Amino acid sequence: MSRPSWVEIDLSALQANYASARTAHGGRVFAVLKANAYGHGAQACAQALAAQADGFAVAFVEEALALREAGISAPILVLEGAFGADDVQLAALHQLWLVVHQASQVTLLEQHQGAPLHVWLKVDSGMHRVGFAAQDIPGWHARLSDCPQVAQISTITHLARADELGNPQPTEAQLHAFDQATRDLPGWRSVSNSAAILAWPQAHRDWGRAGLMLYGVASCASNTTNGTAAALRPVMTLKSRIFAQRWLEAGQPVGYGAIFTAQRRTRVGLVAIGYADGYPRSTPNGTPVAVAGHLTQTIGRVSMDMMTVDLTDLPEDIGIGAEVELWGRQVSIATVAAASHTIAYELMCHVQRVPRVYRNA
DSSP states (O other), X not given: OXXXXXXXXXXXXXXHHHHHHHHHHTSEEEEEOHHHHHHTOHHHHHHHHTTTOXXXXXXXXXXXXXXXXXXXXXXXXXXTOOSSHHHHHHHHHTTOXXXXXXXXXXXXXXXXXXXXXXXXXXXXXXXXXXXXXXXXXXXXXXXXXXXXXXXXXXXXXXXXXXXXXXXXXXXXXXXXXXXXXXXXOOSOEEOOOHHHHHHOGGGOXXXXXXXXXXXXXXXSSOOSSOSHHHHOOOOEEEEEEEEEEEEEOTTOEESGGGOEEOSSOEEEEEESOOGXXXXXXXXXXXXXXXXXXXXXXXXXXXXXXXXXXXXXXXXXXXXXXXXXXXESSSSOHHHHHHHTTSOHHHHHHHOOXXXXXXXXX
């Protein structure tokens, strides 16, 4: 018998979330599958979306090649662009779209000897991480236009604070900077990440980029334009089972550091999952879990391979063998992330060691 821990990936929910993103954006949308589709399995997710998605986005060329090997023929945008001449050659060979965000990447294109490429010129509209300064965009666009190795030029930027709906000024400033930098330039434009797809219709351009929302999590607390955020369906459900149980008497602690001490006689369930599987060690006492469909809470410190939950108030017949949902349909991953002082992105990406089980393929 194998260890009873696994992660379920609901591909029908993935498809529904992509459809919601495309409807909300009102135009073409990249399905962002970087970091192994945020821990969901990039090839399986791409194949599930192959007949539906306008295109896909990944972080670097190797991620794109894995999708091509899986039979994906749709456009694939490489968000970090080329790290060397071999990346440019591979992008041309496999018809990948490259983001260009620094001078060295322009030089790589000018030195390229293969087929011409579609490039996306990155505008630093205010995030100040990567991209060319807004005032320099016309010059870089002209240089790329003079390059025979460039077949088409589109423009792209990334919003730093679109999830802060109560603080619109930074996003408004970025949109203005991007529009000013690109107003006289031909080509497609891409601005909206998940938060902007949900709550910033004025940021919608030719292509949106659905990342977190694709996996069923709203990156902002509310949606000011429609009910898309509420309609998103969780794609990932992290599960395990109770494999042992015991009673604590009042005053007895459990686990490393004795961070939980029983205030009453407490029935403790041991769950076969821990931080080596991706459930965060920083999760405090009282974080919700569901056992056999009943909400309860964590107690004690999460260890590498197991954790403990409170079974005291659950029916007596719920014990060893009962299914535990750590996050998913019943327990929001956003709630677990907030309790652990992190973000849902990180929790998803850290899921490892447990097998993925795909549903509704």
